[in-house]
Amino acid sequence: MDLNKEIKTPSIWYSIIIMVMIIVLIMSGILVFEATIELMLLIALMVTIPFISYLGFSYKQLQEAMLSMMSKALQPSMIVLVVGAMIGAWLISGTVPTLIYYGIQTISPGYFFVTALLFCTIVSLSTGTSWGTMGTAGVALMGISHGLELPAGMSAGAIISGAYFGDKISPLSDSTNLAAAIMETDLMDHVKHMLWTTTPAYILTALVFLFLGLSYGQDGGSLSNIDTMTDFLSSHYNLGWTPMIPVIVVVVLLIMSKPPITSIFIGAAIAGIIAIVSASRKPWTRFTMATL
16 A cells, blocks of 8 residues: 555535535434444444545554544543542432532522532532533532422523533543644643633523522522421431542642542542441431432
8 A cells, every 4th residue: 555645635525525424324323223323433434434545544544543532532431430430429428418408508599590500610610520510519409409499400501501611611621631632732722712602601691590590599499398308318318527528639639730530539439438437327328319
């Protein structure tokens, strides 16, 4: 094979046609033939190889490019795994129930939506993971929303909006780092350019949730419902400062610029130890929204 073969620059229409073809191929396989996404991605790769060869690239070059992208995607995949462990550990250790217990007693119903938006933004910006934010702080906020008898859909919208915005502009975010690495640009330059479009949208979103909160949260939840939730949490979980240790540890490690994977894993491990110790003193049950 001629390794010195001239590399052609694809036109915009050539790229669009290939992109549309891949989308149609994958969606058709999933929706019509009920194939798995993994199989359709493999088929899409095989179909696009002739188009790549037409541009002058050899299979060896294609293979090297795929391996390079896989190495860059390894860190986001690892973060997803450790976030899953952290979510489960924080639930059974009492970290999330503690946040719900004190949050339901302190957060004003009228400002709950905008508070959830800002809180999830800060957590996601600090940790660099939207999934981790939604699985920990988000679950706690949904419990508070349930106790205040606020619409679940609007509460989830505020949580998701804050989590994704913080993740988008966080220097610790896996997706933000991956995007900057793929485009071979400076990370902070990438973040600064995203602020031009995300900041106006974020401000508008905050104003909308502020209006909705003042409209739906004037009365708040019934005292009986709140008392039922707090009594359940206090009787089934280890509440207090001890379950908050994993949160403090993770935040401190991230402030010290430690790797997100290591920080999140340590937070999950500490929460697991707390759960084991607390289980020997107080029986606990699996935490689900259905139990509240």
